[in-house]
Amino acid sequence: MPFPPSLRFSDLNTLSSADLAKLTDLQAASLDETWSTESLTSMIQTQSAFGLGVFDGETCVGFAVYLPCVDDCELLSIATAAALRGKGLAKHMLGEGESSARASGFDRILLEVADDNLAARALYEQHGFSEDGRRKGYYTRANAPARDAILMSKPIK
Structure with a gap:
């Protein structure tokens, strides 16, 4: 089932502080690690982070944030609202x-994902990412055992 046509896709660099706050709210609802609106704003302004926010009306329903890293870029975070997952x-x-x-001249996209996040790992593999290594016990969670980070990359040149 495709996602709704009412969605608005916006470059991170064009988002207002209020929109960035909505993005960090979605991140807090979806992921274990979160940023403040101020730290996300700083990443965009001083570290050249790029990506997009996706809105349905005034609600942030998705985002992806990338950070340049020499010749590569890293997918720092991606999230989709629960109601739109699988679409x-x-x-x-x-x-x-x-x-x-690719348009910015990067050679690869890098990312890391928790070894128990099977849906994300399947998505990345379907999108052409391959496993490069592991960081043992990288993700620590309250009242749960530590999980490995799977390091993945995709050449884009």
């Missing part, structure tokens, strides 16, 4: 990020 939105955001990274 192709994350795949679309990965494609948009890859197009932007």
Whole structure:
């Protein structure tokens, strides 16, 4: 089932502080690690982070944030609202990020994902990412055993 046509896709660099706050709210609802609006704003302004936010009306329903790293760029975070998971939105955001990274001259996209996040790992593999290594016990969680980080990359040149 495709995602709704009412969605608005916005470059991170064009988002207002209020929109960035909505993005960090979605991140807090979806992921274990979160940023403040101030730290996200700083990443965009001083570290050249790029990506997109996806909105349905005033609600942030998805985002992807990439950070340049010499000749590569890293997918720092990606999230989709629970109601839109499995509808192709994350795949679309990965494609948009890859197009932007390629146009900017990057060689590869790097990412890390928890070894128990099977849905994300499957998405990344379907999108052409391959496993490069592991960081043992990298993700620590309250009241749960530590999980390995799977390091993945995709050449884009």
